[in-house]
């Protein structure tokens with residue numbers, strides 16, 4: 583389970599290493615870097631889908647996502663004796679992402695493509711490393727990429743073998759060198775990263791996918807747009823924790839109960855109404871809470887689930903039920919919640935232990951004062 587996240591040179595995250603707990607709340611004022619942190623996690627998982635470079639290109643290319651402040655912020659600059667200004671760059675342009683748990687670590691370093699590359703804004707992968715145990719060292723390194731050259735260390739003899747010598751700067755060794763015979767760990771890493779789940783702005787507007795009629799098929803994972811809500815709820819009922827679902831719904835809307843019929847789909851029976859209401863008829867807040875139930879009570883929990891501002895459009899009364907739901911879901915997977923809602927954060931605190939990361943911006947740079955950064959070393963170029 584991911585324990586440490588490291589980001590450097592990405593938007594306002596100039597240099598940040600953070601511990602992730604079973605349930606972590608990331609908070610901070612507007613512009614402190616919460617969304618950037620959410621996106622950094624998503625970029626890591628996109629490596630495994632072969633979408634990293636395309637994703638960064640969609641954000642405006644390297645020049646736009648790269649830390650826009652000075653390479654180093656000296657003490658004179660921080661104390662105001664020196665204006666914030668660019669200094670002569672000493673190191674290469676670099677955007678780095680990495681994470682580790684107790685068993686493995688992985689890091690990637692992106693830079694400018696070579697001069698002859700026809701797409702000068704696309705980031706190029708300069709370096710990738712994967713290691714065992716908590717710390718990167720010569721001895722713990724077992725998958726190593728420099729430029730186009732990828733080497734893997736044999737599991738039995740410990741000898742380095744070449745896995746690729748001309749890997750494209752836009753392709754990751756995680757997707758291109760993962761084969762069961764030689765790159766089994768890379769394959770395992772790819773599968774893990776692919777499974778990370780992200781929920782951001784689950785739509786509840788009148789045209790929201792969740793409001794449309796749906797085909798009821800086996801759906802252990804709610805789609806990121808919530809389009810298969812009814813089927814996901816039916817699947818929780820069939821093979822998951824239906825009791826937790828009923829408790830969550832009753833806790834949020836006392837006296838209400840979800841009904842799922844194979845032919846008719848989902849409906850919510852509410853106190854005082856003569857007939858149950860279909861998703862198309864539910865209020866925004868009610869629908870959003872049901873979407874969160876479906877996401878969080880997935881019968882196939884991922885290693886990591888990340889939710890960006892799940893409380894949006896929920897009534898303050900729903901913060902405690904939502905906190906309970908998050909807590910319950912965190913028994914089965916690691917959860918990172920990005921939120922600036924004080925009521926939700928307080929409610930999560932009342933449910934028990936959680937990691938709280940409060941982001942602040944200082945000299946344009948996102949910092950996490952009060953959070954002890956775990957040990958972390960970046961692979962060198």
Ligand SMILES: Nc1ncnc2c1ncn2[C@@H]1O[C@H](COP(=O)(O)OP(=O)(O)O)[C@@H](O)[C@H]1O
Nearest residue numbers: 593594612613614615616617618647648649650
């Ligand atoms: N390339 C960049 N370099 C430095 N700062 C950036 C860059 N791109 C965006 N920012 C700044 O990063 C800050 C954090 O943005 P964001 O993560 O969206 O904050 P939040 O979600 O906490 O409101 C914003 O104030 C934005 O101006």
Ligand SMILES: [Mg+2]
Nearest residue numbers: 613616617618
């Ligand atoms: Mg934001």
